[in-house]
Amino acid sequence: xDTVKVKDKLFGLYITEDKILSRVKELATKMNNxxxxxxxxxxxxxxxxxxxxxxxxxxxxxxxxxxxxxxxSYEGDSSTGQIKHLLGLTQSIEGRTVVIVExxxxxxxxxxxxxxxxxxxNPAEVYISSLLVKPGNLKVDLDIPYRCFDIENEFIVGYGxxxxxxxxxxxxxxxxxx
Ligand code: IMP
Ligand code: MG
Numbered sequence: 001x002d003t004v005k006v007k008d009k010l011f012g013l014y015i016t017e018d019k020i021l022s023r024v025k026e027l028a029t030k031m032n033n034x035x036x037x038x039x040x041x042x043x044x045x046x047x048x049x050x051x052x053x054x055x056x057x058x059x060x061x062x063x064x065x066x067x068x069x070x071x072x073s074y075e076g077d078s079s080t081g082q083i084k085h086l087l088g089l090t091q092s093i094e095g096r097t098v099v100i101v102e103x104x105x106x107x108x109x110x111x112x113x114x115x116x117x118x119x120x121x122n123p124a125e126v127y128i129s130s131l132l133v134k135p136g137n138l139k140v141d142l143d144i145p146y147r148c149f150d151i152e153n154e155f156i157v158g159y160g161x162x163x164x165x166x167x168x169x170x171x172x173x174x175x176x177x178x
Contacts, residue, residue: 004158004174006167011157011174015149020131020159020173021055023148027129028059031099031146035062035127038097042066043089045114047168048103051160052131056101067091071114084113093123099146103160104132108140132156132173 002013031040042060044053046068057066070087098118105111111128118126129146136153157163158170167174 003177004167004170006157006163006170006174009163010177011163011167012177013172014151014156014175015159015173017159017171020148024052024055024131025059027146027148028056031056031060031129032062035064035097035099037062040064040097040099040127041091041093042099042101043093043118044068044101045103046070046088048160048162049101049131051168052103053101056129071110084110084117086114086117089121093118093121095122095124098123098126100126100128102128102130104134104156105130105142105144106134106137108138108142111142112140131159132161 004011042053042057042064044050044066047070053066067089069089071084072087073082073084100111100114102111105128115126127146128142128144130144131148133144133147133150134153135150155163155176156173157167157176158173160168161173162168
């Protein structure tokens, strides 16, 4: 199916499941080589990363741990703006090699705040992995060594990513149509 409707918007096929899976395998191979002997802790950011994480982590063959967290935000008062906090991280990450598993880095603000929140917990090192990056939208300086696709600044849905809470279960990635 080359187009899908999610709520009020029409989306066109953008990256097929086959193409995603072959890039995810390549990324896993690179991680297996780079991170061998470090017993990394993969920090999967819910909800959007659940499909990517399930595919990526089944191709990770080195000893590792996997845990799931959520970055929640609420509106602060007008002086503080949006406050983000980390939910669900119950284990210590002190001295660990942490690998963040994210679905998409857009402006990068969410990732930057997440890095600050993790730094307070004294990990040995933190690497970012993201299925998708929109380099044209990045507003902050971020090193994203593990990424599958750099994409245009268009809104996309599927393979875990949602449009207004729907579309996460689509097998392929679709891009919004004009
Ligand atoms: P950032 O803080 O601007 O980098 O936003 C990152 C978050 O915005 C992601 O974790 C997604 O939840 C959401 N997001 C950004 N772009 C898209 C998109 O194209 N489709 C679906 N969600 C997106
Ligand atoms: Mg996300």
